[in-house]
Every structure is written in C-alpha cells, then in structure tokens.
Amino acid sequence: MARVTIEDVALAAGLSVATVDRVLNGRAAVRPQTAQKVEKAIRQLNYQPDRLAARLAKGQEYRFCFVLPEGNNDFMIGLGEEVRAMASHLVSERVQIDLRLTDVFDAAALAATLDSIGDIYDGVAVVALDHPRVREAINGLVERGVSVVTLVSDVPSSKRVHYAGIDNSSAGRTAATLMGRFLGGKTGKVGLIAGSLSLRDHIERRFGFEQVLAQEFPQLAILPVLESRDDWQRVEKVTAEMLSAHTDLIGIYNVGAGARGIVAALENTGRQKQVTYIAHELTDHTRRALVDGTIDAIINQNAGHEVRSAVRVLMAKADRTPLIEAMEHIRIDIFVRDNLP
C-alpha cells in the first residue's frame, strides 16, 4: 500500500523521471506520444503528486492582503480577528497574510489603498464599495496579475475572480419571510433601517425584503427607509423618532449594523415585546438581545467561513488548481434563541 511516486510512474511508462516531470510541469518540449505514455501510466497507477513534497520543494510562499473597513463595527472587528487567526494558523503552511484597514465609505481612499498595494501580493481580498473608482482599482490589480476576491460586499461588474459573501438579496427575502410569518396575520407598519443606501449589500437586502413583503404579506406596510451610517447612536435616535411617530409599528428590520441602538430605543419605550425585530450579524450585543427576546431572529453570515473561503480561493488561484465552487458557497444563517452557537 505504499505511495505511488513519480519514480513508479517513470518505471511503468518506460521513461525517465526527468521526462515524467517535464510532462507534469510542462517544463520543456516533449513529444506528444511520449506525453501520452506518461498520462497512461499516471492513470493506471492512479498517481497523485504529493502536495506536501511539491510545496516543500518549490518553496512556494503565498502572500495575501486583506483590506477591511476601519471603525468600530462589531462585525468587521470580528472579521479582522478571523483574518488574524487564519494568518497565524497558516504560518506553518507558508502563507502570509497582511491586514489593512481603510475607510469603506470613501471610494477614493479605498481605491487609493488598492492601487498602492503593489505587486508584492499574490492575491487580495477586499470588503468593497460598489463604485466606479473602486471597480477600476480592482481591475487594475487583476490586470497586474493579482487575484482579487471581494469579501462580504461585492462589486459584480469588476473582474474579481470570486465573491466570498452571502447573497444579500436572499438575505433580505429571508428576513421578510421571517417577519411576515412571525407576525402571523397581523396588520401594521414595518420599519426598515439601513446603514447606507450606497452600500450594495444594504441595497440588495432592502430590495429582497420589500419584494417579499409586498408580494406575500400585503397587510404589512413598509415605512420609508431610514439611514444610519451604521452608527448605533444615530440608529437609536431615528428608531426612537419612528417609534413615537408610529404607535402601530409592529416590525423592525435592521439591514446594517448598530443593532444596540434599536435595542436601546425599544427598551426605553418598553415596546420590546410588541415589536418583532430582525437584525443582521451575530455579535455580543445582538446575541444578548436575542436571548432576552428583544431581537426575534438574527440573519448572519459567518465571518470565519468567509475568510477561510477567501483564502482557499486565493490559494487555488495562485497555483491554478481548480476549486469546488459548491464548497465556497457562503450560507445565510438564521438564529433564533434556541440554535445559538
């Protein structure tokens, strides 16, 4: 049951190790019929190159850069931690990961960061803003031979090789379905709070949410969207205003961050139980509120999965190995009080 080595293949094909290697790595010209002999032997013996030995010999090093938003958004902080964890874990596998923080809301700054991270990287993962300047910056990297993966927030029109994140329109639809079903057949108003209406993920969530609500739960009226810039104090303010303006408010869907602001506003008015509240991203705050019953469901994307998926994709691109698309699909988690991890 010993391993099949390149030597066995050479022997079986009646050729030399050097020639087999030439075929395997396309190093030099080999006559087609010779190459066929090699391939036949490989198939017969079911030879699979030892990746450990190969990487050792090649002394391959991967250098990746993760560009994340700065600021105190809980989810993004968690994402950064996952990147760091992955980085230290992968030292022993010859992968180096750098982390850069930048202002996501500022397209120019983000684009500048992307432009500046020169050719020292084999791949870049970025939480992107969908803006022409950013798109151009991504395309620039790709043209220079750097694989780019968008993380959490996509730029579909760019030449990025992959998007590691959830389908936000589906996430919005999911929120709507839960909202509608949790409210039974009740009639009333539903409020929608977004971080920014220029962030692609927020737009898509809103779109999915409104679509399903209008179609399947016409008894629920959606209030005009409020913008919060993902700042929890602002969130609290607008929520409080909304609560006092609409006494028949029975649902809140928070598309972005700043969940604690809503929690605070609800607690201040004592209307936690009357209002069905659906939030995004599992953090310490949202978790506590879910257990308390203030939040009714959390739609989550697993930051760890996203980071690991991004790394896998970047590694696969770096050494041109095919990747199993299905494995890289990021799921939309739903958490209620009872299935919290």
Add this chain to the structure above:
Amino acid sequence: MARVTIEDVALAAGLSVATVDRVLNGRAAVRPQTAQKVEKAIRQLNYQPDRLAARLAKGQEYRFCFVLPEGNNDFMIGLGEEVRAMASHLVSERVQIDLRLTDVFDAAALAATLDSIGDIYDGVAVVALDHPRVREAINGLVERGVSVVTLVSDVPSSKRVHYAGIDNSSAGRTAATLMGRFLGGKTGKVGLIAGSLSLRDHIERRFGFEQVLAQEFPQLAILPVLESRDDWQRVEKVTAEMLSAHTDLIGIYNVGAGARGIVAALENTGRQKQVTYIAHELTDHTRRALVDGTIDAIINQNAGHEVRSAVRVLMAKADRTPLIEAMEHIRIDIFVRDNLP
C-alpha cells in the same frame, strides 16, 4: 522574510540542531536548562515547525474508518458521499479513509463491526446507537489506542474523544420556537413523528421540542408521538391516520427521516397550507417541499461540515496537536424558502 528553520533556532540558542530536535520531539534526555534555552530561542524567533516538511519526513500516514448506517436514508447517503469526497481529496495528503456500512438499529451488529475493525486504524468515526454494547465496543477501541469520534448521533457515556454533530435537544427547541411563532397565537394540535424512540438524537429532539412548546406555547397541544422507523411509507401511513383523526391539526414536527411520506399525506388531503410542517435535514425531497410551501422550515445539520470536522479531530488526535474546540462546533441550520443554499 525567510522562514525560520530549526537551524536558526539552534544558532540562536547556541546549541546544535540535534539538541533542538531532541527538545522538540522529546526524543532523548536533555538537561532542563538546555531545554529552556531552546524554548527561549523558539519564542524569540517565533519558530513554527514546517508541518509539510515534518509530515514528509515522518512519512506519516493516517488511516481512518467511517462507520455509517446502511439503508436508503437520504441524509445518510449524503453523508456517505461526503466521506468519499473527503477521502479522495485527502489522498494527496496521505490520509486514507475507509467506509463501512452497517445496520444502526441493531446494537449487536454495530458493536460487532466496531470490535472487528482491528488495529489497522488510527481513528474511527461512527454514527452510533446509544446502547451499552455499542458503548463497550467504543471503549474497547479507545483502550486499544484508536481515537473514536461519534458522528451525528452521540454516546455521551462512552470514552469517545469527540462528538461531531449538532446538539439535538437545541434542535428540538429550535423547531418548537419556529412552530410556535409561525402559528402566531393559533390554538390547536401538533403532531410529532419520530424515527425511533431508541435513537438518542430523536429522543433529545423530542425532549427539546416538548419542553419549549409546553413552556412558551401552552395553547398548542402535542399529540402522542408516532414511531416511523425512518421509513417513508410508514410515515405516510401514520400521518394519514393522524390527519383524519384530528381535523384541528395545525402543526407537524418530523423528528427523523421520511419527510416525503408526510408530504404525500398532506398533499393527498390537500391540507398543506393549513398545517405548519417542520422537518429535519435538507435533501432533494425536503428541498422541493420547502420551495412548494408544504414544508415551512427545515432544521439541518451540514453533513459536509460534520465529516470534515470529524477528520480534523481524528488527525489532531493522531498527532497530538491541540484542536480549537470552537471551530469544531456544528451549527444548527434553519432553512426557509429564501435562504436555501
């Protein structure tokens, strides 16, 4: 930025490579103070042994065996496929995985299988039945130095090193919460169908479900549990009987497999929309029924994650590397129509 090698450590510690190696691998007696010098150098240089090189040098091979239930349970078939996929993927990493099928409902057969798979394996993963004979068989393996991981269904009282599966009591609670909330404030009867009341996972799900329903949704009455042995034709029969006996049935929770039987029974009576139906495990059948609206939510455990987690754990045990417990936690997925993967 070159890699730190064992040689660098030796140099920094003012010792020889041989001695550093002795410390690292506990090969021979080394004076404590010498060992400390080595450890200090390792810390200073942040040395991390190259796992690739180490495994190459050791020529380490892992041999694992996965013991799964035979039969035509969709979920288990999927699990088997995941094992095979993982096996072929890991050939290039010197991991060999064998797959054995056995009758899970038969404790003696399962125990016999476990007893028979001798000492050729470094680790065993098993979908276990919680029964004294099985427990003894597991303990026997562990005593012979074979790491055992339980998969999907646990045997907590055994000496298994790990359980790769979901918390089934939480899964049942989750189902109850969804059931209660989806039913709004409606009053009526809820039916519960289990595969077998001797399977630990089914018992726990039932327990969690009944607990939450009794506590939080007292307006819902639970009918006596029906047993189906996970056979969908039997499921259809008992469901049909239940439906005709209880015209005020408004909810069904299927704890085990055989979801298509319930779908068929509901469709035959045309009561799909009146009954809120919560099922386990995402398969082709349940997926279709969820999209159709016959199933209202699916509680799922990700077979791929479970298999990969089991392998990671077995590998970690085999070479005594510590494992990050948090990473091995298997989540309880909730799927509604909109967040299907």
Add this chain to the structure above:
DNA sequence: TAAGCCTTGATAGACGCCTATCAGGAATTG
C-alpha cells in the same frame, strides 16, 4: 555527411525536518 536541433536520460542538489549513529566532553558515582 557534417552541422545543427530536438528529445530524452542521468544525476546532483535543494526544500525543512526526522531518525539514527558515533564520538567526545561533561557530570556523576564510587
């Protein structure tokens, strides 16, 4: 037929670590 090119073989050395052995010096024992 000589000159050149194309294809293949043979082989050495590297990657970083493991294993084993031998020798010499240090520390311990009587």
Add this chain to the structure above:
DNA sequence: CAATTCCTGATAGGCGTCTATCAAGGCTTA
C-alpha cells in the same frame, strides 16, 4: 581520581518533488 553514566555535537541519509545541467542519441536540414 578513575570509571561510569549522561548530555551534546556532528553528520549521513531519507521523505517526494522540483530545478538545473550535461551528455547522448535521434532526427532534420543544407
């Protein structure tokens, strides 16, 4: 102080692959 035992150093060879180089034929071309 001699005789052990203990600890450390030095070094060779191996794991499977990659890279590079040189030599030896076979073949084409003029």
